[in-house]
Amino acid sequence: MTPISQPQQSTAPTATVDLTAQTTDEPLERAKPKVFETRDLAVFYGDFRAVRDVNIAVHQSEITAFIGPSGCGKSTVLRCFNRMNDLIDIARVDGHLTFHGVDLYDKAVNPVEVRRRIGMVFQKPNPFPKSIYENVAYAPRLAGLAKKGSAMDEIVETSLRKAALWDEVKDRQKKSALGLSGGQQQRLCIARALAVNPEVVLMDEPCSALDPIATGRIEDLMEEIKQQYTIIIVTHNMQQAARVSDRCAFFTTEVSETSDTRTGVLVEYDATEKMFSNPSDERTENYVTGRFG
């Protein structure tokens, strides 16, 4: 399962070092290759259109943030990127979403393979009711990366280290993951997602259930791993988006004039710095300055 993700990960650091060294004023567009591109992406739940007209490009080794008020469909859009919406019977995705140029919703694409390359961390920490070790070993074992013994131990240790959890749990890996604190559980979930060596990590409000210290740790962690992984994060917290993200997409809801239904729309997508200092759309400005939402 590694052949696709491996070469990109090894080339990513060199590519970024070159480009970030000379940039700051150069447009980010040219800086990094595109991982995802969407064209007129829309999601329906039955007849109800939850989100429409999403056109964005997600770049390698960057943190892309989705912000916006509740119910604007940012989580729904995030779940398109690893086909989690497939699990909802009535959900339907319209438009185009490509991953390195491959249409993710092509009939020939296997959603299980998609999710191995595009991992996910959820809003509420959801460790499995197993030991800490087994939580991390779960996906590599199913993917056949390693079975048992030292090979698996190594994967577990590496993943826990990447998630900045190793020092806290190395002596109690066989203990239940449910005994960890909320922040530790969330970092365990990140370790679990990193264990299969994905290329992208999707984070759906990963800090909303955590206190500021645990939140800070996760933000540091994202900063550390972003050389190796492309990250998309949904967040309610504008400061968080401003702190961690390179690019930012602002969604809002539009109430239909004929019926009382709300549909999420993408208002603006740009470099985070521009979004927070000089947004092109008035609605974005109102939101980031706290006048709305």
Add this chain to the structure above:
Amino acid sequence: MAITAPEITTDVVRARLQGEKADVSGAAFKDLLVACLAMVLAALIALIASVSGEGIDVLWRRGIVEFMSEPFSIRPQAAGVYQAVVGTVTCAVIVAVFAFPLGLASAIYLEEYASDTFFTRAIDVVIRNLAGVPAVVYGLLGYALFVGGPFKEITGGSSVLSAGLTLSILVLPIVVITSAEAIRAVPSALREGGFGVGATRWEVTRTLVLPNALPGVLTGTILGLARALGEAAPLILVGAATSGFSGGEPGDLTGRFTALPNIIATWSKLPPRNWTGNTQAAILVTLALVLGINAVGIILRNRFEKKK
């Protein structure tokens, strides 16, 4: 609402916090609950008291082991429940072997695989109604299928195998419903976690859903099993023996058989002077057996819960 702030002193606050109003309805409700519980307990105690007088006497006089190892007899002094115990335990094993995997598999399909359509909802309603169908009707079905019907060659007609299979069909709806509920109770966040790291549906079901649903599934199966073992009506239709017969040994699946509820029903209609004690003793044995099966189930369930 203009309120003049009352002077706040320790005494004023204490008086307010201690309150004056007695919670009459709350206390009455609690008493009502206790009364209901007492009625339930009274019914249970009445049951045990009514069977323990002569029953314990018989078990004591003849010895539990002897009573349980003697076959059917027309002489009350010699009659035992050996064949009935064998029949009931064999039925329990057959039900566990057939109804448990079939019911669990159906529940897994309905909950994890089938999409929510009119068809699956209809199936759900039908299964719920099947759980309420009288046992006699299942007895007729068992007769039609296993005793006189297409499976006669395999079951040997009126046999313990026919009885066990009939009871399996009887408890299937209960097993499916309770298993489905146990599976539904597994948090969807757990499934998402599994799917999110690239597990297939089968892997999520096998490694995350089933281990967490198993205690609930076992509870349902045990309840179903306990109900099945107490049924006499369907076994009468399948042909449980009501008089002495030879055979009824463990492992004889296709021979004649009887079961504890049927022996109780038969003996209770015989002259009271000779048979009341035996009937009561048979009831006590049945209660003990059901209790034993429940205990096994509870131990299994606790083991699975600890494993988590």
